[in-house]
Amino acid sequence: MTRQEEIQALIDKLRSLVPDIIGVLVGSSDGLAIAQSLSNIDGNRVAAMAATALGLGRRIVESLNAGTFSETSVTGSEGQIFVYNAGTKGVLAVMVGKNANIGLVHLEARDIAKAIAGVLG
Amino acid sequence: MDIQEIRQLILEQMPPETRFQDSDAQIITKHKELLLSWQEEIVDSFYKTVFSHPNTSNIFHEGERAAREETLRDWWKKVVEGPIDDKFWNWMAYVGLVHVHRKVKNSMMLSMWGLLLHRITTKAEASLSLAEATDLIRAFTRFGQTLTSLVAESYMKGIAEATGTSLDLLENLAVHQVGPELPAIKGKL
Numbered sequence A: 001m002t003r004q005e006e007i008q009a010l011i012d013k014l015r016s017l018v019p020d021i022i023g024v025l026v027g028s029s030d031g032l033a034i035a036q037s038l039s040n041i042d043g044n045r046v047a048a049m050a051a052t053a054l055g056l057g058r059r060i061v062e063s064l065n066a067g068t069f070s071e072t073s074v075t076g077s078e079g080q081i082f083v084y085n086a087g088t089k090g091v092l093a094v095m096v097g098k099n100a101n102i103g104l105v106h107l108e109a110r111d112i113a114k115a116i117a118g119v120l121g
Numbered sequence B: 001m002d003i004q005e006i007r008q009l010i011l012e013q014m015p016p017e018t019r020f021q022d023s024d025a026q027i028i029t030k031h032k033e034l035l036l037s038w039q040e041e042i043v044d045s046f047y048k049t050v051f052s053h054p055n056t057s058n059i060f061h062e063g064e065r066a067a068r069e070e071t072l073r074d075w076w077k078k079v080v081e082g083p084i085d086d087k088f089w090n091w092m093a094y095v096g097l098v099h100v101h102r103k104v105k106n107s108m109m110l111s112m113w114g115l116l117l118h119r120i121t122t123k124a125e126a127s128l129s130l131a132e133a134t135d136l137i138r139a140f141t142r143f144g145q146t147l148t149s150l151v152a153e154s155y156m157k158g159i160a161e162a163t164g165t166s167l168d169l170l171e172n173l174a175v176h177q178v179g180p181e182l183p184a185i186k187g188k189l
Helices: A003-017 A043-063 A102-120 B003-013 B022-030 B032-037 B039-051 B065-081 B086-102 B106-127 B130-162 B167-187
Strands: A021-028 A033-037 A071-076 A079-086 A090-097
Touching (some): A043 B167
Antiparallel strands (some): A071 A079
């Protein structure tokens, strides 16, 4: 199994564990899409936005002496986007609708982010 | 931020024939005494212009002008006396980061370089033969192309990296954002 296939399998696993999720993307920390499960959204654009949020999040955490960056989120009236640190090289973006079970999303997505970090090395 | 790496990356983006060359340095050295004699006029015209425009004069603190004039005097002396080497260009890339800190916009930097080049051109044409003036103006044109590329690009890199991202990443993000908007923007021209 290639690295991309391993990551795609982890994305599929996350979607099957949390049906509330409406989109998932794994990108590199420099903004390139690696694998995704999205509909009607440009993956390259999401990858660039996720990496930007990751970089800004890391800088905020670093500037405020808040330890190691792990995740950040953006909330809109119709949904939320969670951006998880996936090691030094990757980022996991998870999109959900407005009534999603956020606790379950975090529970599973954090584990998947760690697994992705392991795959990316 | 590794300033040497920044300098190298920016210079590599420029077509070689547009960069400052050894032959340009030789031309400047040839006219060293003449160019040094222009120092006060160059410094004076530069800061007279900067301080006569609110957007550029607001960059400076009260009582700072004398110190900044001295810095420009030193810079001109360094340009004329050389060597204009990697260390010099590292300094110019560093200036881009200083501009981030001082909120000196690229439009201000580029327009003020234009003013300096105009001053150099006018004085060269008045002091030298046509052939010598042309060579000197060409040398300073390539000098300016290198200088302004370094300052402008390191300014952009400085802003991007200070926010925890990078210029490459922001460009990537902007490509996806700007592309679809271009037709609508063009329609409003």
